[in-house]
Amino acid sequence: MIRNQDQILFIFLFIFILVGCQSEEALEVNETREEEYVSFTLFSADFHSQWDYMESPVSQVVQGKTGVKIEAEFDVNGGEQKIALMAANGEYPDLILPKGSASTLVDTEALIDLAPLIDQYAPNIKELYGDYLDRLRWSSEDPSIYILSTVSIDHTYWAPDNGFLLQHDVVKELGYPEIRTVKDFEEAIRRYKKRYPTIDGEPTIGLSLLADDWRILISTTNPAFYATGASDDGEYYVDPETYKATLHYRRPEEKEYFRWLNHMNDSGLLDPESFVQKYEQYLEKISSGRVLGLIDSEWSVSDAQRMLREQGKENRMYGMYPVTLSEEYNHPNFQDTGYLGGWGVGITVDCEDPILAIQFLDFLASEEGQILQNWGIENKHYQIIDGKRVISEEEMFQRNHDSNYVKKTGIGVLDSIAPSYGDGVKDSTGQTYTIASPDQIIDSYTSIEKEVLRSFGVSMWKELYPPKEAFPVKAWGSAFNLSIDPNSQLAVINQKALEIVKERIPEVILVEPSEFDSVWETFMNELLDIGIEKAEEEYSRLIKERMKLWEQS
Structure with missing residues (x-):
């Protein structure tokens, strides 16, 4: 009897020690996984009112799948001043969405050529862009790909913007x-x-x-x-x-x-x-x-x-x-522009792990990543019914009524910083990547x-x-x-023109109607004085150059 009790006690202690060891082991694994996450800094020239600091359910899944956490800064003033300061200091975030300031970064050799990385490590990005990939080439003289356009691929516009x-x-x-x-x-x-x-x-x-x-x-x-x-x-x-x-x-x-x-x-x-x-x-x-x-x-x-x-x-x-x-x-x-390269996301020379960075963007461009960004998490934000993703009435109500839905769920939070499929494009199951359709709208x-x-x-x-x-x-x-060289005469004239516009347009709207024509004439003459006709000639040349580049692709 005593022997049996001793045996039972021994077994209990053994299990207790084993479980304790496993718990410590699990804790060590979790701590290791936490340490495995790589933080990438990101700067965007556009403001993001729904940024979730990657704390939402969807962003947590993305973080777990990629091992990447994004520490982001979203500018409220268009990014030009901050990007110019980065270029002057020679210090850059890992990822950057420069909007119209990409030339500043290319001229200072701040962006890396993404073409080799895409070829080796980003099959989903390559598949997503397809024939449009060549439209991302910088110029006829420099065929590098510095920016991955975040304009949605093959997008069907169901609503006016x-x-x-x-x-x-x-x-x-x-x-x-x-x-x-x-x-x-x-x-x-x-x-x-x-x-x-x-x-x-x-x-x-x-x-x-x-x-x-x-x-x-x-x-x-x-x-x-x-x-x-x-x-x-x-x-x-x-x-x-x-x-x-x-x-x-x-x-x-x-x-x-x-x-x-x-x-x-x-x-x-x-x-x-x-x-x-x-x-x-x-x-x-x-x-x-x-x-x-x-x-x-x-x-x-x-x-x-x-x-x-x-x-x-x-x-x-x-x-x-x-x-x-x-x-x-x-x-x-609704006039068709064809696919647009240009504005999007780039990886800078200060990024210590560009391979992981492109793999992170590649995951977001994958079927799994796209479904996460558009539909959310299965059995949390949608269910699979008869092989199709279905969003419940209650969840759709929240989507339509909760002004912080994106931030709370993470659905769509990362969509603006990576390549994506547009409305109407279908995945491998024959269902659209996005939830937008005429019926849904x-x-x-x-x-x-x-x-x-x-x-x-x-x-x-x-x-x-x-x-x-x-x-x-x-x-x-x-x-x-x-892409406009920020040090060019065109860029200088454009900046002067914008300053004139910001001053004169409010003025022409607010003056007495009897003074409108004279103020407008002053406005037009000021534009001529800064050399706007030269800028128009240069802009016309750039447009024709782009058309030539696209014809070659």
């Missing part, structure tokens, strides 16, 4: 009038504001614009392109027949667009804070529900749209309309949004716009992402 935004309650209250020209847009705002001078006890604002630093280009000046039938090519308009570039403000039709904005101000319909408010104030004002109209890109106001929805102010959310100066123009939001609409669209005789906002087939494919892509 540019246009004039008008609250659903405005068009509903007015009996769904046609919103086709700036006069239609103006009249709708005027009539509604007259009926409702206050909203929730605060003064109603007709139209609010944004001019906070570089965002002046998005909300105030770029819309002059679209409103006059030309797609956005940065600061230049490119003639589709001759490929001649012209600083777009020098187009006579754009002068009339800014004259209309001047008229909106004179009529008391323009927010007097338009040219002094910061981006955060702008979003806060929109999310209050008292701003009737906007002229902006969807991505710029998406956070405010979600906040309105979260507050139950669905009638104060916005529809996007293809408004132009007059009916002679067609809004070119329609399901995501609020009830009032569906009502508004039905009243206009369509089911999606895209259907209000001219289709891409109405326009020729732009053989030069989009000129805004051309």
Whole structure:
């Protein structure tokens, strides 16, 4: 009996010691795994309002799969100054998204050629780009690949990103009038504001614009392109027949667009804070529900749209309309640019492990990585039913209503820093990589949004716009992402022109109508004085050079 008790005790102690050893061993393994993670620093010239510090569920999975953690900095001012400072100091982050400042980094030899790394270590990136890989070549003289474009591959655009935004309650209250020209847009705002001078006890604002630093280009000046039938090519308009570039403000039709904005101000319909408010104030004002109209890109106001929805102010959310100066123009939001190289992510010479860095980006470009970034984690954010990924109604509700959904889940957090497939592209199972589809988009609409669209005789906002087939494919892509030597005469003139634009455009909008023409003439003469015609000649040369490079690929 005693012997049996001794045996039992011995067995118990043995198990206890064994489990203890295993626990210590497991702890050592976990500590080792923690130490195995490599931290890469990243700098982006674009702000990221939903950055999760890689603490969300999806980002934790990515970290576990790749052994990489990202320590990121996202600039709120476009990145130019900080990238110039990096170049001057010769110190760089491991990964960088320089936007329009890639030339600065190439000139200082800060970026490594990614072509050999892709060939050896990035099969998913190679497969994702396919024939477009050659469009990433830097130039005819330098065929290196310094930047992996983050523009989605073979993207089908299901929704417009540019246009004039008008609250659903405005068009509903007015009996769904046609919103086709700036006069239609103006009249709708005027009539509604007259009926409702206050909203929730605060003064109603007709139209609010944004001019906070570089965002002046998005909300105030770029819309002059679209409103006059030309797609956005940065600061230049490119003639589709001759490929001649012209600083777009020098187009006579754009002068009339800014004259209309001047008229909106004179009529008391323009927010007097338009040219002094910061981006955060702008979003806060929109999310209050008292701003009737906007002229902006969807991505710029998406956070405010979600906040309105979260507050139950669905009638104060916005529809996007293809408004132009007059009916002679067609809004070119859906004009096909072909695949664009240029803006994206690069690996710098200061990265101590470029192989692991490209493998990290390659994982994000893989089928598994793409599904993680778009759908999330199986059995947490979606389920597999009959072989298909399915998102529950409850989860989709959170996607559509929670303004911090991306940050909380990690779904889409890393999408903007790596190559990706676009909407409509199918994976190996025959299902699309992204969740975006006409059915899904329609399901995501609020009830009032569906009502508004039905009243206009369509089911999606895209259907209000001219289709891409109405326009020729732009053989030069989009000129805004051309690589420009930061030390060139063109770059110097462009910077001077931008400084003039930031000063004069608000002025021409805010002056008395009787003074508009004289201020505009001063504006045009100042552009001539800095040599804008020389810049236009050089830009035209760069466009033709790009077309030649792409023809060779």
